[in-house]
Amino acid sequence: MKFIVSSSALLKQLQSINGVVTNNPVVPILENFLFEIEDGKLTITASDLETSMITELPVEAREAGRIAAPARILLDTLKNLPDQPVTFTLDEETYTIEIASANGRYKLAGENATDFPRVPVVKGSAPIEIPSSSLSRAINKTIFAVSTDELRPAMTGILVQLADNQVTFVATDGHRLLRYRRSDVGAGQTANLIIPRKAFNLLKGALPSEATPVKVEFNNSNAFFNFNQMRLVCRLIDERYPDYENVIPVSNPNRLIISRADFLNSVKRISIYSNKTTHQVRLRLAGSELTVSAEDLDFSNEANEKLPCQYDGEDMEIGFNARFLAEMLSNIDSEEITLELSTPNRAGLLMPTTADDNESILMLVMPVMLNNYV
Numbered sequence: 157m158k159f160i161v162s163s164s165a166l167l168k169q170l171q172s173i174n175g176v177v178t179n180n181p182v183v184p185i186l187e188n189f190l191f192e193i194e195d196g197k198l199t200i201t202a203s204d205l206e207t208s209m210i211t212e213l214p215v216e217a218r219e220a221g222r223i224a225a226p227a228r229i230l231l232d233t234l235k236n237l238p239d240q241p242v243t244f245t246l247d248e249e250t251y252t253i254e255i256a257s258a259n260g261r262y263k264l265a266g267e268n269a270t271d272f273p274r275v276p277v278v279k280g281s282a283p284i285e286i287p288s289s290s291l292s293r294a295i296n297k298t299i300f301a302v303s304t305d306e307l308r309p310a311m312t313g314i315l316v317q318l319a320d321n322q323v324t325f326v327a328t329d330g331h332r333l334l335r336y337r338r339s340d341v342g343a344g345q346t347a348n349l350i351i352p353r354k355a356f357n358l359l360k361g362a363l364p365s366e367a368t369p370v371k372v373e374f375n376n377s378n379a380f381f382n383f384n385q386m387r388l389v390c391r392l393i394d395e396r397y398p399d400y401e402n403v404i405p406v407s408n409p410n411r412l413i414i415s416r417a418d419f420l421n422s423v424k425r426i427s428i429y430s431n432k433t434t435h436q437v438r439l440r441l442a443g444s445e446l447t448v449s450a451e452d453l454d455f456s457n458e459a460n461e462k463l464p465c466q467y468d469g470e471d472m473e474i475g476f477n478a479r480f481l482a483e484m485l486s487n488i489d490s491e492e493i494t495l496e497l498s499t500p501n502r503a504g505l506l507m508p509t510t511a512d513d514n515e516s517i518l519m520l521v522m523p524v525m526l527n528n529y530v
Contacts, residue, residue, distance in 0.1 A: 157246045159193055159217035163257070166213065166242075167234040169200060170227075172386065173209035175358045176202040177227045183273070188224035190272045191246070193217050201275060202227070207355045208275045209362070210387040221246055222269035225253055229264055275389055278380045281373040284318065284343045288368040288383060294325045295360045297336045297517060300483055302353045303329035310395035313350040318343035326400055332480050333400055333520040340514035349374055350397055355390035362386055404520060405503055408496035410469025412441060413509055416493045419446075420485040422461045426450045427478030429459035436524050437478040441497075442471040450478070474500045475526040484519045500526065 170189065181187055181204060190201040198215045201208060223246045237257055245254040251266040295314070303311035308330075317324040323343060325336045359381055363370070371382040374392070381388040426437050430450035440447040444467060449460035474497060485493065490508035497504050506519040 157219050157221035159215040160241050160243050161215040163234050163237045163242045164239040169211045169213050170231055172362050173202040173211055176204055176207055176209050178204050185267055185271045188267055189227050191225050192222040194220045203273055207390040212385040221248055224267040224269050224272050233262055276378045278373045278375055281375055284372045285369045286341050288363045288370050290338055291370050292363045294336050295356050298325045298327035298334045299356055301327040301329055301332050301334045309393055310397045313352045313393040314356055315397045316349045316351055318347045331522050335518040337516040349379055350393035359388055405498055408498045410497040412465055412467050412495040413492055414465040416488055418463055422448045422463055423478055423482050426459050429457045430478055435478045436475050438475050440473045441467050475524045477524055480521055
């Protein structure tokens with residue numbers, strides 16, 4: 157069986173799904189791409205059992221067939237070939253693959269396609285459409301706060317809450333919590349899905365920059381994302397997500413409004429002088445002035461800066477992990493941010509002062525205890 161395809165077109169499609177392939181998979185066949193040819197169309201699948209990505213491209217082929225092709229050697233070969241038509245000859249009996257280019261021939265050992273795991277299919281679900289830009293933004297705004305603690309599997313994914321007139325994305329690692337909500341996307345149904353971080357990371361890399369509708373479907377065990385010639389199927393995390401709404405403090409009488417860039421740059425500079433274990437920075441709020449300070453008693457390092465701000469509330473001091481604070485400030489777009497506080501031992505709420513009408517971003521960060529509160 158033969159097919160002819162552009163080397164650069166094939167390379168682009170393989171690179172878009174290669175992130176699924178792991179170095180030491182549970183089953184050796186998963187080190188391969190599954191090639192399936194039918195009606196002049198090449199369908200390529202990559203899988204790690206939990207997540208599968210499928211892409212398609214047109215090729216010149218007269219007959220149908222399927223084979224598993226080794227991912228790494230195939231990618232390395234195509235990366236080093238100039239853009240040109242290449243001919244693949246597949247032997248489905250010996251599982252050998254021969255690639256012929258303008259000035260060379262390359263022979264590699266494939267595997268039996270029947271050993272490749274089947275990709276789940278969705279049945280009976282009502283599809284939801286989300287614009288690619290909205291989905292990409294939701295992933296970017298939440299994924300950095302996902303936990304890596306495998307002992308709390310629910311928190312290693314992003315909670316997607318579907319409602320009639322809105323979609324909410326939530327991520328937390330126990331130290332901070334991100335809630336991103338869109339009111340311009342209605343699901344027409346109610347459901348809670350926990351999508352693994354790897355699946356959303358792959359989706360983020362594959363989503364096109366131009367506006368494209370992404371069709372989302374799900375059942376009890378899997379979620380399906382479909383756009384252009386690309387499909388992603390991932391197994392849902394079957395755990396109960398923490399009741400995050402109860403963690404968000406309702407009464408926050410102390411309110412700070414400050415330039416996001418000035419605050420972020422100050423936190424970055426001051427954190428250089430913080431303790432390398434706790435990364436603690438201290439915020440002192442009084443009148444229309446914010447003092448950001450840090451000290452590392454082990455090395456006698458200390459620093460402080462004063463920033464102008466709008467502050468409405470009682471004078472107070474509160475400590476935060478500088479790395480968490482800087483990361484959250486980096487993920488806000490507005491020129492000014494609002495920080496709402498209640499007491500030095502309760503979580504602070506960070507949000508853009510001005511936001512898009514259709515989106516709501518809330519970031520919660522837990523304080524670190526200052527010496528004078530121990």
